[in-house]
Every structure is written in C-alpha cells, then in structure tokens.
Amino acid sequence: xxxxxxxxxxxxxxxxxxxxxxxxxxxxxxxxxxxxxxxxxxxxxxxxxxxxxxxxxxxxxxxxxxxxxxxxxxxxxxxxxxxxxxxxxxxxxxxxxxxxxxxxxxxxxxxxxxxxxxxxxxxxxxxxxxxxxxxxxxxxxxxxxxxxxxxxxxxxxxxxxxxxxxxxxxxxxxxxxxxxxxxxxxxxxxxxxxxxxxxxxxxxxxxxxxxxxxxxxxxxxxxxxxxxxxxxxxxxxxxxxxxxxxxxxxxxxxxxxxxxxxxxxxxxxxxxxxxxxxxxxxxxxxxxxxxxxxxxxxxxxxxxxxxxxxxxxxxxxxxxxxxxxxxxxxxxxxxxxxxxxxxxxxxxxxxxxxxxxxxxxxxxxxxxxxxxxx
Amino acid sequence: xxxxxxxxxxxxxxxxxxxxxxxxxxxxxxxxxxxxxxxxxxxxxxxxxxxxxxxxxxxxxxxxxxxxxxxxxxxxxxxxxxxxxxxxxxxxxxxxxxxxxxxxxxxxxxxxxxxxxxxxxxxxxxxxxxxxxxxxxxxxxxxxxxxxxxxxxxxxxxxxxxxxxxxxxxxxxxxxxxxxxxxxxxxxxxxxxxxxxxxxxxxxxxxxxxxxxxxxxxxxxxxxxxxxxxxxxxxxxxxxxxxxxxxxxxxxxxxxxxxxxxxxxxxxxxxxxxxxxxxxxxxxxxxxxxxxxxxxxxxxxxxxxxxxxxxxxxxxxxxxxxxxxxxxxxxxxxxxxxxxxxxxxxxxxxxxxxxxxxxxxxxxxxxxxxxxxx
Numbered sequence: 001x002x003x004x005x006x007x008x009x010x011x012x013x014x015x016x017x018x019x020x021x022x023x024x025x026x027x028x029x030x031x032x033x034x035x036x037x038x039x040x041x042x043x044x045x046x047x048x049x050x051x052x053x054x055x056x057x058x059x060x061x062x063x064x065x066x067x068x069x070x071x072x073x074x075x076x077x078x079x080x081x082x083x084x085x086x087x088x089x090x091x092x093x094x095x096x097x098x099x100x101x102x103x104x105x106x107x108x109x110x111x112x113x114x115x116x117x118x119x120x121x122x123x124x125x126x127x128x129x130x131x132x133x134x135x136x137x138x139x140x141x142x143x144x145x146x147x148x149x150x151x152x153x154x155x156x157x158x159x160x161x162x163x164x165x166x167x168x169x170x171x172x173x174x175x176x177x178x179x180x181x182x183x184x185x186x187x188x189x190x191x192x193x194x195x196x197x198x199x200x201x202x203x204x205x206x207x208x209x210x211x212x213x214x215x216x217x218x219x220x221x222x223x224x225x226x227x228x229x230x231x232x233x234x235x236x237x238x239x240x241x242x243x244x245x246x247x248x249x250x251x252x253x254x255x256x257x258x259x260x261x262x263x264x265x266x267x268x269x270x271x272x273x274x275x276x277x278x279x280x281x282x283x284x285x286x287x288x289x290x291x292x293x294x295x296x297x298x299x300x301x302x303x304x305x306x307x308x309x310x311x312x313x314x315x316x317x318x319x320x321x322x323x324x325x326x327x328x329x330x331x332x333x334x335x336x337x338x339x340x341x342x343x344x345x346x347x348x349x350x351x352x353x354x355x356x357x358x359x360x361x362x363x364x365x366x367x368x369x370x371x372x373x374x
Numbered sequence: 375x376x377x378x379x380x381x382x383x384x385x386x387x388x389x390x391x392x393x394x395x396x397x398x399x400x401x402x403x404x405x406x407x408x409x410x411x412x413x414x415x416x417x418x419x420x421x422x423x424x425x426x427x428x429x430x431x432x433x434x435x436x437x438x439x440x441x442x443x444x445x446x447x448x449x450x451x452x453x454x455x456x457x458x459x460x461x462x463x464x465x466x467x468x469x470x471x472x473x474x475x476x477x478x479x480x481x482x483x484x485x486x487x488x489x490x491x492x493x494x495x496x497x498x499x500x501x502x503x504x505x506x507x508x509x510x511x512x513x514x515x516x517x518x519x520x521x522x523x524x525x526x527x528x529x530x531x532x533x534x535x536x537x538x539x540x541x542x543x544x545x546x547x548x549x550x551x552x553x554x555x556x557x558x559x560x561x562x563x564x565x566x567x568x569x570x571x572x573x574x575x576x577x578x579x580x581x582x583x584x585x586x587x588x589x590x591x592x593x594x595x596x597x598x599x600x601x602x603x604x605x606x607x608x609x610x611x612x613x614x615x616x617x618x619x620x621x622x623x624x625x626x627x628x629x630x631x632x633x634x635x636x637x638x639x640x641x642x643x644x645x646x647x648x649x650x651x652x653x654x655x656x657x658x659x660x661x662x663x664x665x666x667x668x669x670x671x672x673x674x675x676x677x678x679x680x681x682x683x684x685x686x687x688x689x690x691x692x693x694x695x696x697x698x699x700x701x702x703x704x705x706x707x708x709x710x711x712x713x714x715x716x717x718x719x720x721x722x723x724x725x726x727x728x729x730x731x732x733x734x735x736x737x738x739x740x741x742x743x744x745x746x747x748x
Binding site for chain 2: 160189
C-alpha cells in the first residue's frame with residue numbers, strides 16, 4: 001500500500017488537474033468568443049439508480065448546464081472563485097468549512113455571496129461536478145462543520161501529519177471510558193486491527209455502556225458512536241476502515257422508521273439528494289443487527305406508538321425508495337412495523353436489566369449474522 | 375491527593391448514606407403511622423441567588439414537599455424506586471441513562487413510568503433533593519445520553535478503571551488531526567498538564583482549524599470543542615480540569631445573544647432552571663475572549679442582522695438575568711450589540727484569511743487577558 005503522503009500527492013494531483021482542466025475549457029471558449037458553460041449532474045431522486053451489486057445510490061446521466069449570461073454572471077463568477085479557492089487550499093495543504101468559504105468570499109468584490117445558502121449551493125454544484133472525476137468535497141479541501149463520531153475498541157489509527165510526515169499511532173483500546181473523536185478529514189488515516197467487525201451504534205448512551213463494559217474486548221470489535229444520522233466524516237471513516245481491513249459493518253439502531261430509513265439506509269447506500277457523493281460515503285458492506293421489528297415481539301420490548309411522521313416515513317419508503325423496493329426482506333420488515341403500529345428504542349432492552357444487551361442480546365445476535373437484514 | 379479509587383469510595387459512601395438516610399426518614403414516619411414526605415428545592419429563577427464571589431447561580435431556600443396521599447401514591451413510589459435503583463447502581467459500579475432508568479421502570483409493576491417526561495421529572499426531583507448533600511446526578515450514577523465534547527492539546531488524562539484499578543494515560547497531544555472524546559462520566563478522571571490555559575470553542579469547524587494547525591503547541595493550551603451549548607460532561611470536565619490544575623478558562627464563541635447568554639453564561643455560572651446542579655457544573659473561573667461586540671467594529675467583521683429571537687434574548691438577559699445585572703461590563707456589551715443590530719460568527723474572522731484567527735486574532739487577544747469580559 002502507498003504511504004498516506006504518496007496517496008495524498010496522487011489525489012491532490014487528480015484534484016488540481018480536474019480543476020485546471022475545467023478552467024481551461026472555460027478559458028478556451030472565451031478566447032474564441034463563445035459563451036462559456038459549466039455542467040453539473042442533476043441531484044435528485046429522479047436521477048438516481050440503485051444496483052445492489054454496486055451497493056449505493058448512483059447518480060444518473062442527467063445534467064444541467066450553466067451558461068454565462070447576464071443573469072448568471074454572478075453565480076458563474078462565484079463558481080470559478082470557489083474552484084480557485086479549492087486549488088489554493090490543496091496547494092497550501094489547508095482546508096475550509098462551508099462557512100469559512102462563505103466568509104472568504106467577502107473579499108471577492110461583487111462576486112461575494114450575500115448569504116450562506118448561496119455559497120452552499122455553489123459548493124454542492126462544484127462537488128457534484130468534480131465527483132464525476134472521482135474527486136470528493138473533502139479532496140477539494142472543503143470540510144464539514146459538524147462534529148464527528150466517536151470510536152473505541154480493537155483499532156489502531158495511523159494519522160500522518162502531512163507536513164512533517166510524522167505518524168501518530170492512536171490505540172483505541174487505550175481511552176479508558178473515553179473515546180477517539182473522528183477528525184473532519186479522514187482521507188489520510190490508515191488502520192491496523194485484529195477486530196472481527198465494526199459495530200455502529202445510534203445513541204451515545206448505548207455506546208457509553210458498551211465502551212465502559214469493554215464489550216469490544218469480549219467480542220473483538222470496533223465500536224462507533226454515530227449519535228443519530230452519522231456525519232460525513234463518520235461515514236467515510238467507517239467506509240475506509242471497512243474497505244481497508246475487510247471488516248463487516250453491523251448497525252445497531254432504534255427500531256423506528258427514522259433509525260431504519262434515515263440512519264441505516266443513509267449509512268449503507270447513501271441518500272437521494274446527495275447521490276453524487278454516495279460512492280465515497282456509503283458503506284454497502286453494512287448489515288442490520290437490530291433492533292428489528294421481530295425483536296420487538298421476540299424480546300417483549302416496551303414500545304411507543306408510531307407517530308404520524310413515522311407512519312408517513314415508512315409508507316414513503318415502501319412506495320418510493322429504491323432500497324426498500326430492491327430488498328424484499330426490508331419491505332417485509334417495514335410492513336411488519338406498520339402492522340405492529342409501534343416503535344422501540346435500542347435502550348428498551350434495559351427492561352431486562354441494564355446489561356442484558358451485553359450479556360444476552362448482542363451475543364445471541366452475533367451468532368447468526370447471516371440472518372441480519374441486508 | 376487521594377487516588378481516584380479512594381475518592382470514588384468516599385463519594386459513593388456519601389451517596390449511599392444520603393439515600394439511606396432519606397429512606398430511613400420515610401420508614402420512621404410510616405412506622406409511627408404518620409404520612410411520609412419528601413422535600414425538594416424549588417427549581418426556578420425566582421429561587422436563585424447570584425454572588426459573583428461564589429461564581430454561580432445558587433439555589434435558594436425555597437422547598438416544595440411531596441406528602442404521600444392517594445393522589446401522589448404513584449409518584450411517591452416512583453421516587454423511592456428511583457432512589458433504590460441509584461443505590462443499586464452505586465453498589466454495582468454501573469450507571470444508567472435517563473432512558474435506561476425509564477425502561478427499567480417497566481419492571482416496577484404499577485409504579486412503572488408511562489412516559490419519559492414522568493421519569494425525567496422524578497429524576498430532576500431526586501437530583502435536586504440530593505444536591506443539598508453535595509451529591510450530583512452523576513454520583514447517583516445517572517448519566518446524560520448526549521454526546522460529550524472533544525479535547526486536544528497539552529493535557530494528559532488519567533482514566534482509572536474502577537474495577538481493576540488499571541490507569542490509562544491518555545496523551546491529548548498524540549491524536550494527530552483527531553481528538554479525545556469526553557466520556558459521559560468524568561468524576562474518576564485526573565489530569566497532568568503544563569498548559570497555561572483552557573480554550574473552549576463553540577464550533578467544530580474552528581476547533582478543527584486550531585487542532586489541525588496545532589495552535590495548542592504554540593500557545594501551550596488545551597482546546598475544548600463545545601459544539602454549541604456544552605454538555606454536562608463537557609462542563610464538568612472543564613470545571614474539574616480547571617480546578618485541579620489551576621488553569622484559567624477562556625471562551626471563544628460567536629458574537630450573538632445565543633453565544634453570549636446561552637453558551638458562555640451557562641458555561642460560567644450555570645442556568646436558572648438547573649440551579650441545584652450549578653455548583654458542580656459551572657466554571658466560575660471562565661472569562662470571555664471573544665468574539666465581542668467591539669471586535670465586530672475593530673476587525674470589520676462580516677455580520678448578519680440580529681433576528682427577532684436574538685433581540686428578545688438580549689433584552690431578556692438585560693432585564694431578568696442576574697448575571698448581566700451584576701456585571702456592568704456585560705450589560706454594556708449586550709447593549710452595544712443591540713445598538714449595532716448585528717451578530718458575527720467566530721468564523722467571520724476568515725474574511726481576513728483562513729488562518730488569520732491563528733496568526734493574528736488569538737495571539738493579540740491572549741496578550742491582554744485582563745481585558746476579557748468577566
């Protein structure tokens with residue numbers, strides 16, 4: 001395997017080349033007095049296809065073109081300035097959040113953004129445009145502002161300082177009751193592990209329980225706290241870790257349409273309106289440990305009635321979501337949940353004792369991973 | 375200093391003794407055929423006093439009493455069951471989240487909680503009741519479900535495994551671009567540091583910038599990512615770290631009523647409706663680095679107009695909040711903000727370059743810490 005520095009140099013070259021090529025095309029058009037244009041993939045569920053073999057929602061061939069006209073002059077200029085900023089960030093080994101980029105634009109004279117919605121849209125456009133070249137937003141050096149997930153268990157992370165080449169070796173078994181907090185950019189990380197699987201957990205409370213009782217030691221695994229819908233950095237971290245170390249990924253979330261459709265489905269195949277980035281962020285090798293609708297019955301879990309928004313979300317999923325259409329097992333499970341009319345949280349297992357989840361539920365589940373929902 | 379294990383044993387004894395004493399009082403009343411009762415401090419801004427020398431909003435003498443009657447029978451039973459659960463958790467070195475406790479109650483027969491709001495209220499009551507004995511909710515072994523903050527910089531955390539006595543030594547300079555994620559319970563942690571101060575940062579993006587560029591190395595400090603209003607664990611962590619190592623705490627947040635009043639004021643003196651816990655969680659030694667209303671002018675920062683909710687929050691603070699009444703400097707600053715009619719985010723400093731905050735703003739500010747707002 002290449003060193004993180006060589007790999008970074010390779011990816012940086014692809015990125016700068018792609019930006020330069022796009023800029024040259026525009027320059028050439030202007031030179032021959034033609035109207036320059038930029039083309040972006042259309043980002044919507046209608047321009048998405050799902051092949052379970054590929055494992056994620058792929059963006060289709062639909063494109064929208066922005067031609068330089070009187071009306072588009074400002075946006076056009078902003079798009080080019082944002083590309084230039086990205087090139088500068090790559091060349092100086094720096095990065096910017098969406099907000100940083102917005103504030104930077106205050107020096108762009110008339111091309112400055114009036115609001116962050118404007119700059120976010122332009123950034124999404126650029127991200128989609130370069131995703132066709134296999135370049136992610138992170139490679140363009142734009143990082144999310146959100147807080148990443150936490151990690152504990154049988155994993156050593158190698159974090160190479162890209163300026164000095166110094167490697168920090170971070171042993172995730174050595175955090176006591178605390179954990180390793182995932183950075184916003186994870187492309188330069190490499191991994192060393194003897195773990196057998198990765199367990200992605202919805203709530204901080206459950207993560208703390210499994211971490212404090214060192215569940216990872218007994219079951220040889222890596223625990224990831226997603227704290228709700230996983231951030232981009234968390235998803236990318238799990239994906240890279242799983243790819244590099246050939247580890248299966250099991251999701252442990254609440255049994256409700258939000259846990260199933262928003263958290264799990266986003267982790268595994270990505271989402272519709274961000275289809276251009278799914279190839280980087282989704283974790284197709286993920287499967288669903290629980291809590292399943294069947295678990296509600298089997299473990300006599302305390303439940304809450306499904307809310308209207310839950311019912312709507314579940315029906316939408318069955319009707320419009322390619323993921324649930326492709327996997328009959330999932331369609332059946334979601335229908336089952338609708339029939340039951342209730343939802344159950346992962347912490348509902350505490351009904352049988354606080355550590356029932358560690359002593360009974362998880363070990364029993366992990367003996368039959370082949371039965372996990374896809 | 376005592377070992378974390380000895381300290382835990384001491385605190386556990388205080389906790390169990392307080393629970394036992396309360397239970398004995400009730401038992402004694404019942405034995406002599408009197409109606410048993412429990413008394414809780416009233417939790418509201420009207421039952422709060424603020425003495426800057428003490429440094430936090432203190433709960434007053436107002437009490438409400440719950441006497442066992444036909445109407446209160448269920449709540450009364452739940453209060454006692456919750457106290458018993460707490461005792462059990464202390465004795466088994468375990469812990470429970472609010473949700474765990476709610477689900478545990480499903481085994482309490484008629485005393486089970488019907489909803490989590492019910493169990494949360496009872497937990498708040500118990501927390502307030504025992505706070506008078508100097509016992510925090512964490513000592514009662516109830517932990518928050520929320521995700522903690524992240525830490526990087528010149529700090530070594532000692533995390534003692536309370537069962538085996540094994541100490542993990544967590545060096546927060548060794549996480550590369552990542553960070554240490556604060557656990558839900560921090561009472562057993564001890565610290566080792568040569569840092570000169572603690573810098574508490576509002577946004578994840580700013581934290582990542584300071585961390586990636588190792589700002590802590592140049593300025594000898596500890597960086598804390600609060601990610602909005604700091605969680606209980608984060609506040610307690612900062613408080614204990616600052617107390618133990620005699621370190622000043624500087625807050626670096628957005629210049630808006632939310633950053634000033636909700637984030638900073640909560641960090642420093644606590645909040646009104648949780649006055650019974652402020653003695654454990656507030657950080658009276660904190661002062662305000664920025665962004666100040668004056669910074670908006672001095673650094674010509676890009677701004678956004680104050681929203682209606684901002685104006686309301688600021689006026690409320692000036693009118694009703696003891697903190698702003700006691701500190702004329704703060705009253706003046708908030709009035710200034712209202713006059714300016716705008717707010718500025720900490721990332722607005724990016725207007726002058728992405729690393730202006732590291733190269734100029736923070737060093738300049740840190741030369742005159744005596745001028746920080748209290």
